Amino acid sequence: xxxxxxxxxxxxxxxxxxxxxxxxxxxxxxxxxxxxxxxxxxxxxxxxxxxxxxxxxxxxxxxxxxxxxxxxxxxxxxxxxxxxxxxxxxxxxxxxxxxxxxxxxxxxxxxxxxxxxxxxxxxxxxxxxxxxxxxxxxxxxxxxxxxxxxxxxxxxxxxxxxxxxxxxxxxxxxxxxxxxxxxxxxxxxxxxxxxxxxxxxxxxxxxxxxxxxxxxxxxxxxxx
Amino acid sequence: xxxxxxxxxxxxxxxxxxxxxxxxxxxxxxxxxxxxxxxxxxxxxxxxxxxxxxxxxxxxxxxxxxxxxxxxxxxxxxxxxxxxxxxxxxxxxxxxxxxxxxxxxxxxxxxxxxxxxxxxxxxxxxxxxxxxxxxxxxxxxxxxxxxxxxxxxxxxxxxxxxxxxxxxxxxxxxxxxxxxxxxxxxxxxxxxxxxxxxxxxxxxxxxxxxxxxxxxxxxxxxxxxxxxxxxxxxxxxxxxxxxxxxxxxxxxx
Numbered sequence: 067x068x069x070x071x072x073x074x075x076x077x078x079x080x081x082x083x084x085x086x087x088x089x090x091x092x093x094x095x096x097x098x099x100x101x102x103x104x105x106x107x108x109x110x111x112x113x114x115x116x117x118x119x120x121x122x123x124x125x126x127x128x129x130x131x132x133x134x135x136x137x138x139x140x141x142x143x144x145x146x147x148x149x150x151x152x153x154x155x156x157x158x159x160x161x162x163x164x165x166x167x168x169x170x171x172x173x174x175x176x177x178x179x180x181x182x183x184x185x186x187x188x189x190x191x192x193x194x195x196x197x198x199x200x201x202x203x204x205x206x207x208x209x210x211x212x213x214x215x216x217x218x219x220x221x222x223x224x225x226x227x228x229x230x231x232x233x234x235x236x237x238x239x240x241x242x243x244x245x246x247x248x249x250x251x252x253x254x255x256x257x258x259x260x261x262x263x264x265x266x267x268x269x270x271x272x273x274x275x276x277x278x279x280x281x282x283x284x285x286x287x288x289x290x
Numbered sequence: 291x292x293x294x295x296x297x298x299x300x301x302x303x304x305x306x307x308x309x310x311x312x313x314x315x316x317x318x319x320x321x322x323x324x325x326x327x328x329x330x331x332x333x334x335x336x337x338x339x340x341x342x343x344x345x346x347x348x349x350x351x352x353x354x355x356x357x358x359x360x361x362x363x364x365x366x367x368x369x370x371x372x373x374x375x376x377x378x379x380x381x382x383x384x385x386x387x388x389x390x391x392x393x394x395x396x397x398x399x400x401x402x403x404x405x406x407x408x409x410x411x412x413x414x415x416x417x418x419x420x421x422x423x424x425x426x427x428x429x430x431x432x433x434x435x436x437x438x439x440x441x442x443x444x445x446x447x448x449x450x451x452x453x454x455x456x457x458x459x460x461x462x463x464x465x466x467x468x469x470x471x472x473x474x475x476x477x478x479x480x481x482x483x484x485x486x487x488x489x490x491x492x493x494x495x496x497x498x499x500x501x502x503x504x505x506x507x508x509x510x511x512x513x514x515x516x517x518x519x520x521x522x523x524x525x526x527x528x529x530x531x532x533x534x535x536x537x538x539x540x541x542x543x
Contacts, residue, residue, distance in 0.1 A: 067495060067538075067539060067542045067543070071499075072539035072540075075498050075499065075502055075535075076468075076498065076501065076502050076506070076507070076508040076509075077498050077508075077509075077531070077532060077535045078535075078539070079508060080508050080509060080510075080532070081532070081535075081536065147508050147510075150507060150508060151465070151466035151467075151468075151507035151508055151510070153400060153505070153507075154399065154400050154401065154466055154467040154468070154505055154506055154507030155398065155399065155400065155465065155466065155467045155507065156398055156399060156400040156467070158312075158398060159398070160364065160367065160395055160398055161301075161314065161393055161395060162366055162367035162393045162395070163367055164367050164368055164369075164463050164514055164517075164518070165367065167367070167368065167517065168368070168463055168512075168513065168514035168517040168518060169465075169512035169513045169514040169517065170512070170513075173510065173511065173512040173513065174465050174510075174512055176510060242511070242512075245511075246510065246511040248529075249511050249525075249526075249528065249529040249532065250509075250511070250529075250532055251532065251533075251536070252529055252530070252532040252533025252534075252535075252536050252537075253529055253533075254526045254527070254529035254530040254532075254533060256526065259526060259529070
């Protein structure tokens with residue numbers, strides 16, 4: 067048994083999806099918590115402090131590399147699994163599908179939801195991360211005013227709508243992904259499974275809702 | 291329950307062999323009793339076809355009492371038809387109404403190629419069992435049944451998994467054609483018992499490797515398998531298999 071054999075089997079590939087999925091869930095907690103500082107409604111003072119810490123301290127910048135690696139691994143492994151699974155299903159499709167009687171639609175649409183989230187992420191990085199890092203240079207240089215950038219970006223209704231759609235996709239992706247990741251990691255004790263399922267649904271509603279409320283708050287002028 | 295007769299339209303998948311392309315064909319059966327089983331209704335249809343000199347529809351069946359796992363048939367969008375926790379042979383015609391059109395398809399999976407009409411090749415499951423779904427015992431006198439203490443809860447959980455009849459409905463229902471519910475039942479029922487302990491690690495690794503070689507997909511925990519399993523095997527056995535795999539993968543030499 068080599069490590070390669072372990073992580074390239076059908077179960078091993080899912081383990082990679084589960085590991086990276088949980089890692090990305092942890093990232094979401096940090097991201098949403100820091101961004102929630104905008105609701106201090108102090109003209110972005112608290113938020114800017116938090117963003118400055120994340121952007122100009124060595125440790126978060128090193129962790130950032132791990133974050134990108136996690137994203138890339140999750141995306142590539144996900145695409146490979148989707149290809150494998152379609153091949154396993156074969157060319158001839160059923161005339162009548164089991165559909166929603168057997169499973170929830172979003173559990174069968176993780177690839178589609180993931181693709182929407184990826185497209186959203188490209189736009190999101192282009193809006194904030196890229197201009198900020200470009201301004202900083204390669205290392206820990208001067209940051210841009212991210213609060214002002216948010217305010218300006220979210221004054222456009224279309225961008226706000228795209229962000230909200232991205233958050234809805236994230237919510238459904240998490241509604242299945244959260245508990246599925248733990249199942250894949252081998253959580254089979256009934257008490258833990260029901261706990262993970264409940265926390266997963268709560269997480270998939272609360273976190274994307276908080277994210278979606280950020281552009282909405284700026285657009286509707288709830289925060290100045 | 292009131293008895294009634296019905297006339298039905300059947301849309302059945304016909305395919306000569308694995309090398310030819312198949313298609314649906316419409317048939318009509320009349321005066322079908324609500325007391326008949328689904329397979330008996332197919333027997334009636336096949337008698338009709340033989341009488342007019344047509345090739346009868348090939349389908350798998352054996353015990354016709356819901357325990358052998360031979361019957362298949364994907365009926366109206368669900369393996370084994372509309373009833374819950376039920377095999378095709380135990381599906382009775384009272385599940386349908388007069389004038390219904392019933393669509394009957396074979397299991398669809400690359401690892402289960404169609405042999406003819408509704409018959410698919412499920413020997414992939416046999417090869418997965420051969421890869422590790424057993425325990426090695428020396429021959430000789432049978433061991434005294436009470437010599438090996440087993441926790442009642444574990445014995446029950448093991449028995450629940452051992453209910454699997456290997457029909458392949460889980461694969462047929464899964465959007466990824468994954469055999470994980472079958473595999474997890476077979477791995478778990480031995481992993482839960484002391485007799486399964488000596489080969490515990492090699493069993494799960496070898497059986498997963500064989501499953502991959504056969505071309506089944508990965509599990510995405512959608513739950514379609516559990517919803518269609520005639521023996522109502524729980525999807526939590528898949529999580530148990532994952533933990534067996536993780537443990538074996540991390541600790542085996």
